[in-house]
Amino acid sequence: MSAPTAARAGDEDRLARAALSRVVEPGDHRVLRLVRELGAVTVRDALLAQRGQAPAADVAARLAEVDPHAELDRAARTGLRFVVPGDQEWPSGLDDLARPEPLQHRGDVPLGLWVRGPLRLDALHSAVAVVGARSATTYGTRVAGDLAAAVGRAGLPVLSGAAFGIDDAAHRGALGAGGTTVAVLACGADRVYPEAHRSLVEHLAATAAVVSETPPGGAPTRVRFLSRNRLIAALGRGTVVVEAAVRSGALNTANWTERLHRPLGAVPGPVTSAASQGAHQLVRSGAAAVVTSGQEVLELVGRAGEALVDEPRAPARPRDRISARQRVVLDAVPVGRGVGSDAVARACGFGLVETGAELQRLRALGLVDGDAGWRLTDLARRDRPEGGEP
Amino acid sequence: MSAPTAARAGDEDRLARAALSRVVEPGDHRVLRLVRELGAVTVRDALLAQRGQAPAADVAARLAEVDPHAELDRAARTGLRFVVPGDQEWPSGLDDLARPEPLQHRGDVPLGLWVRGPLRLDALHSAVAVVGARSATTYGTRVAGDLAAAVGRAGLPVLSGAAFGIDDAAHRGALGAGGTTVAVLACGADRVYPEAHRSLVEHLAATAAVVSETPPGGAPTRVRFLSRNRLIAALGRGTVVVEAAVRSGALNTANWTERLHRPLGAVPGPVTSAASQGAHQLVRSGAAAVVTSGQEVLELVGRAGEALVDEPRAPARPRDRISARQRVVLDAVPVGRGVGSDAVARACGFGLVETGAELQRLRALGLVDGDAGWRLTDLARRDRPEGGEP
Numbered sequence A, B: 001m002s003a004p005t006a007a008r009a010g011d012e013d014r015l016a017r018a019a020l021s022r023v024v025e026p027g028d029h030r031v032l033r034l035v036r037e038l039g040a041v042t043v044r045d046a047l048l049a050q051r052g053q054a055p056a057a058d059v060a061a062r063l064a065e066v067d068p069h070a071e072l073d074r075a076a077r078t079g080l081r082f083v084v085p086g087d088q089e090w091p092s093g094l095d096d097l098a099r100p101e102p103l104q105h106r107g108d109v110p111l112g113l114w115v116r117g118p119l120r121l122d123a124l125h126s127a128v129a130v131v132g133a134r135s136a137t138t139y140g141t142r143v144a145g146d147l148a149a150a151v152g153r154a155g156l157p158v159l160s161g162a163a164f165g166i167d168d169a170a171h172r173g174a175l176g177a178g179g180t181t182v183a184v185l186a187c188g189a190d191r192v193y194p195e196a197h198r199s200l201v202e203h204l205a206a207t208a209a210v211v212s213e214t215p216p217g218g219a220p221t222r223v224r225f226l227s228r229n230r231l232i233a234a235l236g237r238g239t240v241v242v243e244a245a246v247r248s249g250a251l252n253t254a255n256w257t258e259r260l261h262r263p264l265g266a267v268p269g270p271v272t273s274a275a276s277q278g279a280h281q282l283v284r285s286g287a288a289a290v291v292t293s294g295q296e297v298l299e300l301v302g303r304a305g306e307a308l309v310d311e312p313r314a315p316a317r318p319r320d321r322i323s324a325r326q327r328v329v330l331d332a333v334p335v336g337r338g339v340g341s342d343a344v345a346r347a348c349g350f351g352l353v354e355t356g357a358e359l360q361r362l363r364a365l366g367l368v369d370g371d372a373g374w375r376l377t378d379l380a381r382r383d384r385p386e387g388g389e390p
Helices: A012-023 A029-038 A040-048 A057-065 A068-077 A092-098 A121-126 A138-153 A166-176 A195-207 A222-235 A249-259 A274-284 A294-301 A324-331 A341-348 A352-364 A378-382 B012-023 B029-038 B040-048 B057-065 B068-077 B092-098 B121-126 B138-153 B166-176 B195-207 B222-235 B249-259 B274-284 B294-301 B324-331 B341-348 B352-364 B378-382
Strands: A080-083 A113-116 A128-131 A158-160 A181-185 A209-212 A238-241 A264-266 B080-083 B113-116 B128-131 B158-160 B181-185 B209-212 B238-241 B264-266
Touching (some): A012 A040, A012 A057, A012 A068, A012 A080, A029 A040, A040 A057, A057 B341, A068 A080, A092 A121, A092 A222, A128 A138, A128 A166, A128 A249, A138 A158, A138 A294, A158 A166, A158 A222, A166 A181, A166 A195, A181 A195, A181 A222, A195 A209, A209 A222, A238 A249, A238 A294, A249 A264, A249 A274, A264 A294, A324 A341, A324 A352, A341 B057, B012 B029, B012 B040, B012 B057, B012 B068, B029 B040, B040 B057, B068 B080, B092 B222, B128 B138, B128 B166, B138 B294, B166 B195, B181 B222, B195 B209, B209 B222, B222 B249, B238 B249, B238 B274, B238 B294, B249 B264, B249 B274, B264 B274, B264 B294, B324 B341, B341 B352
Parallel strands (some): A128 A158, A128 A238, A158 A181, B128 B158, B128 B238, B158 B181, B181 B209, B238 B264
Antiparallel strands (some): A113 A209, B113 B209
């Protein structure tokens, strides 16, 4: 055991957490709860004291073999740091993981996070998680990229995994907008899965951060993905699900977001697309709000009064510029066959003289045609409201 | 004035309503309210008494010229009937229009409905209105047709307008499924607008019903479309908006549906499609529930316990058929590089012997490969949950 360099003097808690990180699976809520309640040093020592005794014999034996100084040294040499509770950059959102019940046997506050990259993790308190299906559609990847770009342009970091599909599109969208984007991995933060995303993950490690609860070298397993999902939900300010099939890891992340009482949004899509079924279920169940634009995502995760959305409005139309009386007359003019002024007067309820005068003004505006009885012009017809009107 | 044939003896109320229908615009809530509170005969007589006196002089003069017997005779000769409150087939849902405040100066219970077709209007109490944009997308028309077909197959009538786009698709979808479908028009029930839908409207008149508040011969005007929309909302059991731009007549129908406290559904679509913006707004505002399938539409309008939806589930997977302990072991096996039994044992938390035995069983099931360390097979990888997991 060489002199500790990564661990500072008195950093017994960090060393205990690093050692436990080697023998405790990510998201093992039983051990994590003990660590949270008793402290890492106490739990480590208690485990070590059980060497040779069932049922903890195996864990204790492995724990005895771990040299946490060497672990931290080796991590530091490969550009990794181990961020633990109490560190200045500790992302305090993770502490909220102490509250919810376990989900699929995973839960609680991690021992620490293995991090590669220059970004301080406490910057993630304003991050937005953008998650979804690996087998995304071109629609989904386009929307994920657009939403992540809007988040990036607003100066908020994006959080996602490193999978194909939505994760990939979210990182690239944020990067394209000059934003900060962070990958939370199920494998060790020194590894890349899938291999096809090596250059993406290396870029995130060089410019922002790549984060994992799994110690360096660790392989991606299903339990580690399930554990990882709770971190994505807990690190940021809220989560947006872009596409998710019915049985989807993104729904697991959504579930954690809901359990943490963080804002959860879901992007609708074609009802004919299986990739959008999960998102629609989240909305139907009341778990998620519908989000359809970057502005709406910012509104979703914004603090009160921040980023309030202007609901989309149609462009101004000629009929917006005429008087209320003129509109009443205009609305009484038929689309097809022309009719006499008397018929229009009857339909609008004004007198014949007044109706005639307004019809002349509407003709001057190009909205009605009086050549063969009064009827709407093409301009007025184009101007008509959508959806059922003539 | 010839002998009344369409009006039966003592049918003074029907005659008064027919006469008023000629001089009162559809949805004129001031007059309709008086009729509802004082009776049609009283209102007609009061108006007639004001002949020559402003401001009702014009209406009174026109009313004096109307021969309601002749109106009803002429209607009957062209296959039209005038259905009024108190008639056996009067669709009682319309009476609910007495409650909401006017919207865009339109409202209240109509004087009566001019109807062409064999369907009794009281059959519409179980109808579902399917409405949306004229300028619908192929996506929207496909979904409208599918939903209307599901409604038709369930034995419920479909209600819509007669416009291009969603209205058209809804009728054709219902007809294709052998369903009953009814058009509510803004022009007279003897007319067709747009002309391109003549054969569709004639088919509905021959097989079900074409309905209008506007008297025979009346032209389609904007106020009549706005008045018509409240009837679509009030006639049926609920309304589904398939596609609607931000400024859309379908949103007016949706608004009436909400004001009548009837179920309102909206079909999501691509957020990149302007045609779906209105539907998404309805969901975001809390006015409408998301509906994504015919079953969900039936659930929306169903009485409690009717047509409960089975949420879509993914097909069963091999991992559904293994034991819980085997799943824990399987979930600890990495995707990429193979690892030793000891690594899997550590990750899953079981002893080495037990882990080894479960790995052999999983190998026999074709889920893990032990040739170069333990790793998931293609079968297990295909079987993995969507969205973030390996």
